Amino acid sequence: MPENVNRQWILKTRPDGMPKESDLDLIESPIPEPKHGEILVKNLWMSIDPYMRGRLRDGPSYAPPVAIGGVLQGESVGRVMESRLDGFKAGDIVRGHIGWQEYGILGITGAHVVDTSLGPISTSIGVLGMPGLTAYFGLLEVNRPQAGDTIVVSAASGAVGAIVGQLAKIMGCRTVGIAGSDEKVSYIVDELGFDAGINYKTEDVSVAIAESCPNGVDGYFDNVGGEITEAVMPHFNLYARMAICGRISEYNDDLPSMGPRVLRYVHAAQATVEGFLVFRWADRYEEGRSRLAQWVRDGQIKYKEDVVEGFENSAKAFIGQLGGANFGKLLIKVSDE
DSSP states (O other): OTOOOOEEEEEEEESSSOOOGGGGEEEOOOOOOTTTTTTEEEEEEEEEEEGGGGGSSSSSSSOOOOOOOOOOOOOEEEEEEESTTTTOOOTEEEEEESSSEEEEEEEEEOOEEEEESOOGGGGGGGTHHHOOOOOHHIIIIIIIITTTTTTESTTTSSSTTTHHHHHHHHOOOOOOOOOOSHHHIIIIITTTTOOOEEEETTSHHHHHHHHTTTTTTEEESSSOOOHHHHHHHHGGGEEEEEEEEOOGGGGTOOSOOOOOGGGGHHHHHHHHHEEGGGGGGGGGGHHHHHHHHHHHTTTTTTOOEEEEEOOHHHHHHHHHHTTTTOSSEEEEEOOOO
């Protein structure tokens, strides 16, 4: 590759429904130079997450949309190539929202040194990063599991759901996962220790929930929304807690689906339905990271990385994820460490 070339994925057109590769464009630009108070970071591993779909839509949300012609956004981990920021030096491994590009600039509020003693650096944007922390705080603070509870998790083989299920087991709960293939169901049951798994593509989810949760559902960790969520809610126990983490089944819809008919189950069970964003607990991230790392070291939490080689394959991987093609935490290996 020629020197001083920074490849970037930019938004070419706003997707209509499921994104297409033609909605994105891979361009080249000069490698940026850091100013005072900034560092230049070479991207090594890039996280691909479903929430990114929402940032391609021009509408109100918890994060600003990507502008037409703008670099797609996401968290990465990389190596500092040049530093003009106190506390950082060339060679440091850092994570931050570098975006979908091979080189990026971070400042004091966006650069975070990675403790490489906790695990491989890819885990800093996986089990020990935003997905793991989302699982940790979403389950413990929103679902509030108690020993003996039954916890149901959708998208259970994904980066967040797989951690949620294992945490629920650590908390002494019966854990039931919903996934999209027999292979994924076998993985969560046989390798991760879920008590039961449901293949939503081949089973009647409501019937399967009744069979797998004979004592009802005390907590539901919702990653998908839509028909799967509607199938779970009739099985809520009194004072059930539902944590809304994501709604991937609806991300390509221009208008949100209206489902007030399910509220009767919330009313009858006096259930709590709460949406959350992990940023709520930003001041406690290190607590969560430390506990997750210990459970990983102890073998109580296992993780699976779905690694796609090559920065040029980012768009295809992203679109595949929205269709359920990935298996585990989806990562782009941008460059050798």
